[in-house]
Amino acid sequence: MEGAALDDVSTGSDSDYSKYWIDWFLNTKGNEYFCEVDEDYILDRFNLTGLNAEVQHYYLEALDMITDNLDEDSLDEKVRDEIDKVARHLYGLIHARFVITTRGLAKMLDKYKKAEFGRCPRVLCNLQPLLPVGLSDIPMNKTVKLYCPRCEDIYNPKSSRHATIDGAYFGTSVPHMLFQVHPSYLPTKSGDRYVPRIFGFKVHDIAEQHRWQDRARESYEEKIREERKRLEN
Numbered sequence: 418m419e420g421a422a423l424d425d426v427s428t429g430s431d432s433d434y435s436k437y438w439i440d441w442f443l444n445t446k447g448n449e450y451f452c453e454v455d456e457d458y459i460l461d462r463f464n465l466t467g468l469n470a471e472v473q474h475y476y477l478e479a480l481d482m483i484t485d486n487l488d489e490d491s492l493d494e495k496v497r498d499e500i501d502k503v504a505r506h507l508y509g510l511i512h513a514r515f516v517i518t519t520r521g522l523a524k525m526l527d528k529y530k531k532a533e534f535g536r537c538p539r540v541l542c543n544l545q546p547l548l549p550v551g552l553s554d555i556p557m558n559k560t561v562k563l564y565c566p567r568c569e570d571i572y573n574p575k576s577s578r579h580a581t582i583d584g585a586y587f588g589t590s591v592p593h594m595l596f597q598v599h600p601s602y603l604p605t606k607s608g609d610r611y612v613p614r615i616f617g618f619k620v621h622d623i624a625e626q627h628r629w630q631d632r633a634r635e636s637y638e639e640k641i642r643e644e645r646k647r648l649e650n
């Protein structure tokens with residue numbers, strides 16, 4: 418390892434090239450929502466059951482790339498790029514399975530505690546940290562959204578880099594499973610609601626006043642009509 422580090426220094430190349438594919442992936446701008454899937458989780462083929470059906474080709478090569486077992490020097494650039502594309506998709510699919518395991522939930526909780534998924538834009542949620550959530554577990558269907566456990570609503574990620582991430586890489590269950598396993602992190606719901614006002618008066622009250630005035634006018638007009646009828650007869 419020391420020798421490798423020295424080599425990097427002496428050649429001065431590969432400065433921002435990580436030796437580990439997962440490190441590289443996680444450090445790529447826009448991938449901040451993803452957590453690190455444990456290597457032994459990926460190496461246990463039982464966990465990946467059925468995923469080979471999700472990619473057209475290069476499944477094994479992509480898996481080797483993710484676990485740094487692919488001899489990339491023997492590949493031409495086009496093939497390498499193709500495998501890299503499959504690897505990123507595959508990592509997302511593995512990620513969706515991993516984040517609902519005990520280890521995965523703990524990692525997502527860590528990121529949630531640091532508000533790495535951002536905070537609820539709703540004023541009355543008082544900067545409540547958010548959690549990523551998918552609206553579908555089927556890939557290439559819906560992009561990822563952010564769930565606020567205080568107002569129980571979902572929001573679009575602010576950055577377009579995050580807004581285009583496949584929601585299936587997180588799945589529909591993460592936030593809800595997280596709070597089931599770690600209920601102490603569920604924020605207390607407040608009954609605070611924004612009340613629309615016009616010059617300090619609740620809009621509702623103003624509307625109520627208007628309705629009352631309308632009713633009063635109607636009954637007054639009705640009275641006049643009756644009075645007229647009575648006089649005519």
Ligand SMILES: [Zn+2]
Nearest residue numbers: 537542565568
């Ligand atoms: Zn909220």
